[in-house]
Amino acid sequence: MKIDPKNPADLSAQIAKAIRDAIICGDLPVDERLPSEAELAEQFDVSRPTVREALKRLAAQSLIRTQRGATGGAFVNRLKFEDAYGQQITTSTLLLSMNEISFATACEARYALERACAPLSATRRTADHLATMRAEAHRQNQPGLTDEAFCASDVAFHRALVDAAGNPVLSYQLAGAVEAMQPLMNMITFSARSREKIVSLHTSIADAIEAQDASAADESLAALAQYTQKLAQDVIAERQAERS
Amino acid sequence: MKIDPKNPADLSAQIAKAIRDAIICGDLPVDERLPSEAELAEQFDVSRPTVREALKRLAAQSLIRTQRGATGGAFVNRLKFEDAYGQQITTSTLLLSMNEISFATACEARYALERACAPLSATRRTADHLATMRAEAHRQNQPGLTDEAFCASDVAFHRALVDAAGNPVLSYQLAGAVEAMQPLMNMITFSARSREKIVSLHTSIADAIEAQDASAADESLAALAQYTQKLAQDVIAERQAERS
DNA sequence: CAATTTTCATTTGTCAGACAATTAAACGTC
DNA sequence: GACGTTTAATTGTCTGACAAATGAAAATTG
Missing domain, CATH: 1.10.10.10 (Winged helix-like DNA-binding domain superfamily/Winged helix DNA-binding domain)
Known part of the structure; x- marks a missing residue:
């Protein structure tokens, strides 16, 4: 030494x-x-x-x-998961913002990782996690919600989904992927129509988790991933149209 | 400011x-x-x-x-993925060693995340990634290899598998999970018999990736996950027997 | 004039010594 | 023994200084 x-x-x-x-x-x-x-x-x-x-x-x-x-x-210092979360999120956020990572790449990574959690979450979910997911889905239905608040609730929903897997290592790894996406997600303006669709998919996910149906949860997550990508593409296309 | x-x-x-x-x-x-x-x-x-x-x-x-x-x-500083890898690995390693994370928990997280990559890797793998995987599998068959070298090669194999997904965000997230496991893996003494089985599964994975067969890759990975858990259990049981 | 060398100002890296703030243990006092 | 006081140890901060690196400007030279 x-x-x-x-x-x-x-x-x-x-x-x-x-x-x-x-x-x-x-x-x-x-x-x-x-x-x-x-x-x-x-x-x-x-x-x-x-x-x-x-x-x-x-x-x-x-x-x-x-x-x-x-x-x-x-x-x-005993390095605790909570301490590591913050660093992980800061680093992930900067990595995304400084390296021209496309929304598609980040989104793909996020949902791939989340789908890895879903089967475990379906097996091990507690009433607590389910309640959080339901509450956030409900909040997302409120009409007055800003896009930022909608995104924050989205993050909370997915955090609960990940935490339901009951594996702190997974929660730690996913924290970066999920939270670092928020600034990118905030750039998307959500129409009432798109919110409705997202909340419906969130409800499907919560239903599947409650029923401990791993494959149904995976299907809904896959649909959500696809829909999110489509939304982003539309927004990007619209902005390019505006510019010209 | x-x-x-x-x-x-x-x-x-x-x-x-x-x-x-x-x-x-x-x-x-x-x-x-x-x-x-x-x-x-x-x-x-x-x-x-x-x-x-x-x-x-x-x-x-x-x-x-x-x-x-x-x-x-x-x-x-432009935060590069390579820079972030090191921090991510250090943090993950300390989290595992300081928080009494069981081998089972860490192993579950690692393989869950890796299985999330496999379908993408099957689709996008390049000849380069395949060659690395084949080379590492071949090295793992050499008889004189120490347990440490075997584990290091194992990490390299799985890194190549993850990198084959062609998503830097996934590679970054997985770096922590895969590399942080190495110290834990090093505690397992691999018999010739168990090495043979692992290399056989690695070969199956490489075959599936080469054939772009996502479900076959997933199956082999699942089998590897299960076998790794079993190996660890056996080693732990054996040590407890020795102690008494 | 062009090329090269020298000088120089700027900035980080390190050092030495000092004082303030905090904290727990040792010490008195009742 | 209980309670307040002193004291020593330690971190947090400040001041002033010098060394080392480095690029730019100035001087020199062909």
Whole structure:
């Protein structure tokens, strides 16, 4: 862990890497206290600001938490799924917005992953998940809803569907795919007619999940995927027509 | 972006958040140069070390890159899929190791997601992906292979399968799920007999992908998932027997 | 004039030392 | 023993400084 080549640049990155590796390989167990900043500075033979920059890098990844005071210091953080969700969503969102990912590609990925969850959700869904899905579908029927609120409710519906699979790893992976789509979805203006169709498909999905009918759920999801793609195509075509 | 409450703690976190939000909402486009550290310090009315800590947080998430010299500075980084892979894998690995995720749960998630890719891979696979899959399956048949090398080849095989879907979003999401499993997989000692079975299933998958037969690919993947779970159960049972 | 070298200003990377804020433990006091 | 006080440790922040890199401008040279 005390590896530090004579390269006097990126010292804070090197130190962060050394500590990160120690955490990943298990040398530093969860809740273990790191040496104080002054001690680390001495160990690595650098100044305290440099150590602090390294620690801030780790804090940005939720690998450590810091506490002030006499018994304070930096502690190895138990990375929780909730913490990871946020990073996952931020990263996914930026990946989509910065890499010219087409709506079609993102949409395909999202629904492919969601359909992977559906059979498990059909088997394991609880009353709680079902209630959330029903409530969101109901909300989506309210006439006064803005497009943004409609999309947010859509995300909540699909989150519940994914969470119903009862597999935290799946929920974590899907969080990025589903939530990162929201900005793209917000660019679509939903007509009353299209909302009606979507809510009807959501209801079909909820029905299938309630009946624990995996293949029916898959069918409805596939139909929803297809319809969403079609909606997006129409909107894009309409905008191009307007432009000319 | 100049929001900064009078709370004189976590200044660097607040500044990092302000800049991060500006990047996410598009106020700071890709390759835009941030003000110099001295200018930022003045803008936010903090010292330069505090600004630097904030920038290091952003650098840890690959949101910015820095360059020394006259025309240097911090630039908004185009987040590339390759950059995101690493973070995704690190985070997923830690999530699994720190949260008492059972092998069964992780394995279920991995194969569920992979089966979501398979139909797309069957449709779109290129000769390149097929060649990689064949090569890895062949390597897995070599007798001298260590368990670690076998697992690494397994990961490479499945990466090729996922990449064959031709959807970078799917590849990104799956990278975490597949690679994070490797440490867990490494804990399983593969007998010659179990390796033979796995390679046979890999060959079946490659055959199905080559024939563009989605349902055959799905069947083989399902069989592989089941067999992997069984192997893990056996190893766990054996270790418990040894302990008593 | 063109090409090359030198100088220089800008910016990040690092360091040293200091003080403020926080916190829990040690210490007195009643 | 209960309760307030002091104290030491630690992080958070600031100031000022110098080193290293780097591109642009200026000077030099052919």
